[in-house]
Amino acid sequence: MDKTIIYFDHAATTSTKKEVLDEMLPYFTQSFGNPSSIYNFAVSNKNAIDVARDQVAKAIGADEKEIFFTSGGTEADNWAIKGIAESYKAKGNHIITTSIEHHAVLHTCEYLAKNGYEITYLPVDSDGLINLDQLRSAIKDTTILITIMFANNEIGTVQDVEAIGKIAKEKGVIFHTDAVQAVGHLPIDVHAMNIDLLSMSGHKLYGPKGTGALYVKKGVKLKAFMHGGAQEKGRRAGTENVPGIVGLGKAIELATNHMEEESIRQAKLRDYLIGQVLDKIPYSRLNGHKVNRLPNNVNFSFQFIEGEALLIMLDLKGVSASSGSACTSGSLDPSHVLLAIGLPHEIAHGSLRITFGEKSTLEEVDYLIEILQGIVIRLREMSPLYDDFLEKQR
Amino acid sequence: MYTEKVMDHFSNPRNMGEIENADGVGTVGNAKCGDIMRIYLKIEKGIVEDVKFKTFGCGAAIATSSMATELVKGKTVQEALHVTNKAVMEALDGLPKVKVHCSLLAEEALQAALWDYAKKNGIVIEGLKEPKEEDHDHELDDEEE
Numbered sequence: 001m002d003k004t005i006i007y008f009d010h011a012a013t014t015s016t017k018k019e020v021l022d023e024m025l026p027y028f029t030q031s032f033g034n035p036s037s038i039y040n041f042a043v044s045n046k047n048a049i050d051v052a053r054d055q056v057a058k059a060i061g062a063d064e065k066e067i068f069f070t071s072g073g074t075e076a077d078n079w080a081i082k083g084i085a086e087s088y089k090a091k092g093n094h095i096i097t098t099s100i101e102h103h104a105v106l107h108t109c110e111y112l113a114k115n116g117y118e119i120t121y122l123p124v125d126s127d128g129l130i131n132l133d134q135l136r137s138a139i140k141d142t143t144i145l146i147t148i149m150f151a152n153n154e155i156g157t158v159q160d161v162e163a164i165g166k167i168a169k170e171k172g173v174i175f176h177t178d179a180v181q182a183v184g185h186l187p188i189d190v191h192a193m194n195i196d197l198l199s200m201s202g203h204k205l206y207g208p209k210g211t212g213a214l215y216v217k218k219g220v221k222l223k224a225f226m227h228g229g230a231q232e233k234g235r236r237a238g239t240e241n242v243p244g245i246v247g248l249g250k251a252i253e254l255a256t257n258h259m260e261e262e263s264i265r266q267a268k269l270r271d272y273l274i275g276q277v278l279d280k281i282p283y284s285r286l287n288g289h290k291v292n293r294l295p296n297n298v299n300f301s302f303q304f305i306e307g308e309a310l311l312i313m314l315d316l317k318g319v320s321a322s323s324g325s326a327c328t329s330g331s332l333d334p335s336h337v338l339l340a341i342g343l344p345h346e347i348a349h350g351s352l353r354i355t356f357g358e359k360s361t362l363e364e365v366d367y368l369i370e371i372l373q374g375i376v377i378r379l380r381e382m383s384p385l386y387d388d389f390l391e392k393q394r
Numbered sequence: 395m396y397t398e399k400v401m402d403h404f405s406n407p408r409n410m411g412e413i414e415n416a417d418g419v420g421t422v423g424n425a426k427c428g429d430i431m432r433i434y435l436k437i438e439k440g441i442v443e444d445v446k447f448k449t450f451g452c453g454a455a456i457a458t459s460s461m462a463t464e465l466v467k468g469k470t471v472q473e474a475l476h477v478t479n480k481a482v483m484e485a486l487d488g489l490p491k492v493k494v495h496c497s498l499l500a501e502e503a504l505q506a507a508l509w510d511y512a513k514k515n516g517i518v519i520e521g522l523k524e525p526k527e528e529d530h531d532h533e534l535d536d537e538e539e
Contacts (some may be wrong), residue, residue: 168473305429308452312396312404325428325452334428346425346450382410382456384432385425 006364010204010296010356011153011181017206025252026206027243035240044082045242052249059256060179060198060343062215068232069245072212073170076199077104077147079225079236080176082199084145085112087221088174092142098122098130100157100342101149102107104199105178106336109147114379118142126342127289128157132167139171146175150182150198154324154337154353155288156297158186165194172221180204180212184255185263185294196220200252202244206358207251211244242309258358266356267295270300273354274298276369281376287338287351296356299324301343304386305332305350305379307334313375314352319368324351346385397487400457407456410464411446415512420506422525423499429455433463433502437511442474447503452497454493461485462500471511475522477504 016024033042038363050064057064070076083094097109099121109119120138124132139146146168151158161177168175175181176197182188183198184205190198197220202211204317216235228237270293274286283303302310314321322326324335325348333339334348343351354368380386396404413434423430429451436444445467447459462482466474479497483489489497506525512518 120416304450306451306455309404309456312401316405344425345428348465349425349428382448383450384421384430385450387412387432387448 004318006319006367008354008356008360008364008368009321010357010360011294011353013203013209014206014357016203016208016240017251017254019254020247020250021209024243024247027246031242035242036231045240048209048242053156053247055249056200056213056251057215059183059252060200063193063218066190066215068214068236069240069248070212070214070236071210071241072200072203073102073201074104074212075225076201076212076214077102077178078108079222080197080216081105081108081145081147081201082112083222083225084174084220085117087223088144091361092140092144094118094120094140094142095145096120096122096135096138096143097146097147098149100124100128100155100182101147101339102153102178102180102344104154104325105149118241122148122155124340127292128152128155128162128287128337128341129289130159130290132160132163134168134389136166136171139167139173143171143173144325146173148175148177150177150179150188151186151294151297151385152288152337153181154335155299155341156181156294157289158182158292158294159299160292162193168196169194179358181294181297184252185296186260187259190215190217197222198204202248202251205251205255208244208247211241211248218280221366242356262358263295266360269356269360269362270295270298272367273365277372280369284376287343289343294355296360298354298356300352300354301338301377302350302352302376303347304374304383304389307349307351309379310350310352310375313369313378314371317371317375319371322353322355323352325349364369395490396453396457397489399461399485399487400454400489403457403460403486404453407447407460409446409460410448413444413446414450415535416420416507418507418509418511420503420510420525421475421507422506425450428452429496429499431455431499433459433503433507434464435507435511437446437471440471442469450464451496451499452493452498454489455499457486458489458497458500459503462504466504470510471519472521473512474504475508475519477501482526 035045053064174196180201183200196217198215203209226237287299307323338348416434417437418435421432434446447464449459479501
């Protein structure tokens with residue numbers, strides 16, 4: 001097992017599935033025509049896009065007219081938030097979000113804040129859930145958008161999206177959700193859940209990188225983000241990424257077909273890993289909600305050690321994972337999500353995120369549990385914080 | 395992202411541990427920033443006879459601690475004083491830019507341990523300044539890759 005890589009970072013990205021790639025390939029070399037062209041062989045590309053649009057729409061209970069292809073989740077988030085901000089400027093300038101959003105949402109909100117918009121960042125509890133009463137009371141006459149992620153990419157906590165949608169509808173405020181981690185993992189019905197805009201990404205569900213989509217409910221005004229040609233009904237200009245769109249459609253279709261059984265299977269692995277680690281490694285904790293959590297996400301903190309050192313040691317043993325430590329983020333602060341759930345800095349630095357995929361096995365999880373114990377002991381031996389702690393215990 | 399030498403010192407750190415009744419102990423950094431280094435010195439007749447470290451921090455922090463201890467072992471106190479972050483970095487064949495502060499921490503820990511030794515023994519080490527408390531502010535140094 002040592003020789004092969006055990007990939008436990010599926011929330012970062014996934015490989016493109018063979019079936020997905022096979023669907024895409026003809027659109028590079030044979031059916032390369034521009035979908036906007038008149039001649040017959042290019043027309044088939046328009047049909048391929050229509051099929052993909054239908055596949056994406058079906059996966060989230062939308063109408064295919066409500067799906068717009070983008071270059072990924074980040075573009076979808078940017079477009080949704082900036083687009084609503086601009087389109088509804090006359091109504092108000094207030095946006096409600098949370099303190100645990102992905103940077104694609106947070107930094108977009110910060111950008112708008114510099115341009116005259118007022119942003120409310122809802123706090124979350126120690127499990128990462130927002131308080132619905134706080135949301136309700138944060139809404140005012142000038143509120144034009146609520147943007148709250150479906151499921152958190154770091155700690156896996158899944159919000160009560162249906163309840164949020166209900167509140168938004170009651171108050172007549174547009175509701176956007178970043179569902180990049182949720183699509184293909186959790187059942188989503190945009191109409192039943194009163195979601196007005198939803199962002200998704202292809203490469204988190206075995207589709208190609210550089211692909212994504214924004215669902216925009218019929219009737220929601222959304223200014224164009226890219227100006228140019230008439231593609232995507234004039235709302236997102238630029239020659240369509242036909243192979244990418246085809247790949248996204250196929251990937252979403254496959255993911256939703258396997259979703260029920262896969263989520264049950266992965267949730268079992270998840271709960272097994274959580275139980276074993278909390279039992280076998282002292283001074284460890286689970287970050288995120290125990291039950292309302294993505295089936296493939298586990299996030300631990302190990303006291304007295306630092307996450308990057310932990311990741312390198314795991315890597316040396318063939319395991320790829322990620323951390324919310326400052327050293328892995330390129331910045332000097334640990335993850336804003338871990339700080340938002342109330343972790344002190346030193347514990348936030350010692351986090352480990354494991355995210356499963358369709359190929360993850362119990363054998364791999366057992367191997368991880370085995371090596372993790374030794375690594376944590378080793379790093380604690382090196383840690384002056386652990387010394388100080390033991391000293392105090394005496 | 396790390397050089398072979400960094401990986402070597404990270405995987406097989408030299409002089410990891412502590413010295414009981416050390417002649418000088420220096421602790422720098424803080425948990426908030428994610429790295430703390432503690433260096434223990436055993437000094438006899440002005441020579442660093444033994445040195446150990448404990449570090450809470452990333453791969454680079456552990457590797458720089460290990461290398462710093464290696465560089466001062468067997469040296470005179472004066473020589474040890476001149477083991478700078480630059481020397482540690484060079485000995486490791488370089489560090490990524492964002493990790494340069496780790497090598498600064500190693501230098502500071504060493505100086506803090508020397509200061510502690512000087513204070514305990516009522517001596518003055520020429521050129522050694524009193525370590526500042528909790529001033530590890532992550533100033534990034536741009537000079538080295």
